Amino acid sequence: MGARKRIALYGGTFDPVHIGHLEVARKVCQLFEIEKVLFVPAQLAPHKLSRPVTAPVHRYAMLALATQNDPELVISTFELDAPNRRYTVDTIQHFQRELDDSTELFFIMGADSWSEIDTWREWKRLLTMTNHIVVTRPGYEPETTHVGRHAERVIDLRTSLECGDQAPLWSRSSVVDNKAARGRRTPGRIFFTDVVMKDVSATNIRRLASEGRMEELVNFLPGPVLDYIKKYGIYRELNEAKLIS
Numbered sequence: 001m002g003a004r005k006r007i008a009l010y011g012g013t014f015d016p017v018h019i020g021h022l023e024v025a026r027k028v029c030q031l032f033e034i035e036k037v038l039f040v041p042a043q044l045a046p047h048k049l050s051r052p053v054t055a056p057v058h059r060y061a062m063l064a065l066a067t068q069n070d071p072e073l074v075i076s077t078f079e080l081d082a083p084n085r086r087y088t089v090d091t092i093q094h095f096q097r098e099l100d101d102s103t104e105l106f107f108i109m110g111a112d113s114w115s116e117i118d119t120w121r122e123w124k125r126l127l128t129m130t131n132h133i134v135v136t137r138p139g140y141e142p143e144t145t146h147v148g149r150h151a152e153r154v155i156d157l158r159t160s161l162e163c164g165d166q167a168p169l170w171s172r173s174s175v176v177d178n179k180a181a182r183g184r185r186t187p188g189r190i191f192f193t194d195v196v197m198k199d200v201s202a203t204n205i206r207r208l209a210s211e212g213r214m215e216e217l218v219n220f221l222p223g224p225v226l227d228y229i230k231k232y233g234i235y236r237e238l239n240e241a242k243l244i245s
């Protein structure tokens with residue numbers, strides 16, 4: 001059987017997209033030989049949240065600016081276009097139907113999302129319906145106790161990288177291949193990787209922007225995204241309420 005094409009979905013609020021997200025997407029692409037990463041920004045009903053979420057049009061625009069020079073990073077409006085909120089389990093099901101058997105699907109999440117995966121809708125089904133890639137994040141140690149027997153499907157690539165951290169990415173991929181038996185049709189493998197460990201969060205970015213500390217944001221955002229935030233005053237406190245869709 002020939003190697004299957006690999007596509008990864010990367011769900012999130014992306015309010016705003018930052019260099020942590022971009023580094024995760026780029027590194028995961030290389031490590032897992034993924035052809036495309038689809039950023040799937042979530043549509044969140046602002047009235048249901050403890051904080052206002054920036055309007056989808058701005059979150060989309062910032063994603064478009066951030067990914068414009070990476071052909072393998074693309075955006076899907078599948079969740080944004082829906083009349084009602086779509087859950088990750090629905091999104092994965094949709095892409096599984098769209099993509100044929102020649103494509104292997106992955107879902108990317110950070111270690112913080114993993115730590116609360118057991119609160120996600122239909123999480124047990126979610127964990128078995130596709131492959132998952134859990135990326136380390138400072139302050140979050142990926143545990144497995146909360147997922148019970150699903151822990152059996154975890155393939156920990158963090159310290160088990162036989163080639164070491166400095167190994168060329170092609171040999172890291174072969175580690176993935178050996179451990180994960182590329183081409184095998186059973187999905188539901190859960191990979192842990194420490195290929196990225198970046199201390200950046202959208203919460204901190206919003207806070208800095210609302211305090212007008214724009215010069216500090218250069219460390220966390222691609223230039224065009226920072227320019228966009230400044231131009232439209234995205235996280236200026238007064239504006240935030242106006243921007244809710």
Ligand code: ATP
Pocket residue numbers: 011012013014015020021024108109110111112113114135136137138196197198199200201202203204
């Ligand atoms: P917030 O601070 O608003 O919660 P965030 O920075 O976590 O935002 P999200 O849009 O919620 O960004 O994240 C989308 C996905 O990216 C989630 O699975 C999250 O765990 C992951 N992620 C975000 N930042 C990082 C990071 N620095 N390293 C690894 N994964 C990350």
